[in-house]
Amino acid sequence: MDKHKFIQQRQPHWKQFEEFLMSIRRESFTKLPAEEISKYSQLLREVSNDLATIRSRGWGHDLTSYLNDLVARGHNLFYGAPPANLAGVFHYLAVGFPRLFRANIGYFLTACLLFFLPLGISWYVVQNNPSLATRIIPEEMMANFDLMYGEESPLNNEEEKTTDRTDEKDSFLSEESTFGDQRASMAGFYINHNVGIALQCFALGILLGVGTIYTLLFNGIFLGAVSGYIVSQGNGERFLSFVISHGSFELTAIAVAGGAGLILGDALIHPGQRTRFQSLQVRGLEAVQIAGGAAVMLVVAALIEAFWSPSGISNLVKYVVGSGLWIIVFIYLGFAGRQADITPLPVKKRERSKSSEVGFNRGPHS
């Protein structure tokens, strides 16, 4: 067939497809009626065919690149992933993330070893020998810790303060409101700071895992030294009651993010049957979903740390709630999403499990 004739015949179709591609940006593709979609998918195949024809006959660079771009855009549209929705987010948090976590639990345990072991050692050493703390913690920071957890600290919820407050109801109220206000700023700080560190800890795993290991070791030693120092100054009670609630989410999440970073490093070092890049891509997609879960956990931890941990509730309640949170984290990571199968459950089983489906966590044998 002749080039002129061919172009003359096909151009209306190309134009039609082009207009469709332009218009589809505004409205959602999924809302199109079925006939429209099949019509345009046929058009896409026709244009693909035209492209192949023109290529094989060598009918010019301009024409080829025009059709190439047309097909590429169509390809992009038709083979795109379905849009994300809220149900997907919930499924990820309730099923996807804990499952992926358990599938890669070895990395998490390694990260725990890299994080909690130096934490414990430096805690033990510094608590018995507080003068060593100066080697790790800057001076101003130490003064800050003394202020935070000392007798005068806002965490001090002993009798004297509450009696002060009850004198004047107005001042009590205003104090409460500024307390909440200040806490909000701390929440922002924790989100920005802690989640940032965890995400960086994960991302640096791409440097053969070295960055992750460094971050884990450094933070473990530093946190251990801080804890040991504060406890050695006799402020242990206030510190532990402050830390126990959010520690469940925070410390675990750091190890989870570290484990995800180790996956990246391991994918590069031990690619197995794949090439190194392939292995990095396949494992990386798993790793980032684990790291995303860690980020969500850290946001939860930041909210607890900001609003619950420093509140003036008696230490006993804090310990109870804190240990409850540790159990929740354990159950969530250990058992959430165990029953949710990809294949539909048999009817009877599904009915039974429906009651537990509402809850966030599911027991192993319920």
Place this chain on the structure above:
Amino acid sequence: MISTITSDETVPTSANFPQQNFTAQREVLSLEMKIETPENVVLTYQLAGPAQRYIAYMIDLAIRLAILFGAMMVINMIGIVLPGTAIGIFLVIMFLNTWGYYTISEGFFKGQSIGKHICGLRVIRDGGYPITFWPALLRNLARSADAIIFYGIGITSMLLTRRFQRLGDLVAGTVVIQERSLKLPRKPVILKKIQPLNKNDIGSFVPRDEVLSLIDEFMGRRHVLTYERGHALAGILAKSLAERLKYSGDSQKVEQYPMAFLASVYQTFSLSNHQEEDEFTVSNQSRIRNREVSLG
């Protein structure tokens, strides 16, 4: 730059230059990425180089700073009433700005941040598919590894990989491409005043379609070259074509007016094709018309 070279210098050298070397060179320097679609068609994408991506990055950086600055103004207003909350919100915005700007824009707006949109760049999966949330998150978290020593690691990785991928691209399996705007091709040049070659002057050789469309495109674009340069370039093809055709007509035409010669070659063969397959196209046209009816 090329057009300033005079014809005296270029004609002899370029005419003797072996044709094959041009194609070999083009392969090595290619910025194109090939992908096979489910329709069994090979698509090519033009990859974006480090320089273009740098410009896009600078635009994005300016926008991110502007966002922070704007947020600061608003936060200052809130800060009059609730100073603590204002700082908290500002810190969250800062967090989203550092870790979320690219992820959100690339994950939800088809692989384009604002800077990339302005520069006509787009992030896609290396299978040609649009990027989704998790790869977008992955490639932008890895940015913090790429950004070490002022993006030294990222740039090194880009220069070492064939598809200009930084570490984030490698781990997420993405590439950055340069989007071309959809542009309807020009109509093939129709040469009314040019006479086709005399059939008695030429042998039985029929040039391939590629050669004819090359002539077509050359004619369409000759105004971007100076007369001398266009003349010199046309001379290369005209000379070898005349040889293959065993052209026995006016040899002065090939030497002095190579462009006119090419035009008449084009006229000769594209027209003859035209008439031979006339019946075929008519039947084809009616078939297409039928299909249109069934479509809608």
